[in-house]
Amino acid sequence: MKQVLIATNNAHKVDEIRTALDFEGWEFMTLKEAGVVSDPAEDADSFEGNARIKARAARDAACAVLGHPVAVLADDSGLAVDALGGAPGVYSSRYAGEDGDDAANNAKLLAELSDVPAAERSARFVCTLVFIDEDGGEQVARGTVEGAIGFEERGSEGFGYDPLFLPDEFAGERTLAEVSQERKNGISHRGNALRLLKKQLSE
Template identity: 75%
Template sequence: MKQVIIASNNAHKVQEIETALDFEGWEFKTLRQAGLDSDPEEDADTFLGNARIKARAAHELSGSAVLADDSGLEVDALDGAPGVYSSRYAGEHGDDAANNAKLLRELANVPDEKRTARFVCTLVFIDEDGTELTARGTIEGKIGYEERGNEGFGYDPLFVPDEFGGELTLAQVSQAQKNSVSHRGNALRALRKNISETLK
């Protein structure tokens, strides 16, 4: 059995990764499940840099294969903000309501055609022997004018992807529908291909 430690304690993330990387004999564990306490400072200015910081810290602690991700929202009218600061855009880490409220304020006078945005996910996988593989996934869309839907988290209630007719937010579709088009889903599909070609 190959143990892969996910540099996160997010159960939803683990579920999505297990489904996408269902290689025979692979077992995924969160940091907590693996008995690890790893919380390095994510001070890089790119998603790839932050994912690499998390992956290398977990790999050094465990010696196991590890997988880390960093993701966020890039809004074109805000020159790519909130970017790597997506989870703490309004100041406090993980305050979805405050982050969404700030984003709506920042875009208050921005017309529909200029509200284009994308979610970005970068993955860094480090195998037991230190081999590093990376993958990137995006989903294009626009920022709506109000929060809609209860299914997602973060900026999902404001993000209207080009898929689903450009009518529904990511918080108005099922988790399965979201996974089929999401930035993390796209990054995981790219990583699966990379692992299959490089390591298997």
């Protein structure tokens, strides 16, 4: 049995990872399930940098608790809007401030883009995964989903910026919050990154 520690306690994220990386004999566990506490400062200037910080911190913490190295998977993701020079980027979750929430972040994004026409509202969700094996070997996988930012929130199925994001896959007619989770996973940035990581690990 290969144990893989996922550097999160987000149940939805864990389910998506378990489904995507369905290698025989692999067992996934969250930080909480492993009895590991890890909450490092994510102060890198890139998604890959922050994912690596989380992966290394979780690996060190797990080794101290479990007494042996385990494989670790961490991710960092966010929204990059071209008209804003790639913002909010690594600050996606705290775009409206450390105490901000999804509603505040979305409101700020709409305000920042209030004078930007539809043709110039291109954006993408980005997810970077960092996988560190028991022996310290590292794999990095990056996934994106291209689209644009709408003029109002639509849909109740998603979270974060989903109600504003119109994927190219849907021809700009539906937001990520207007489709099922299964449909979203099929095109999502994390789903794309996980599919690439699975291919890399299989090779």
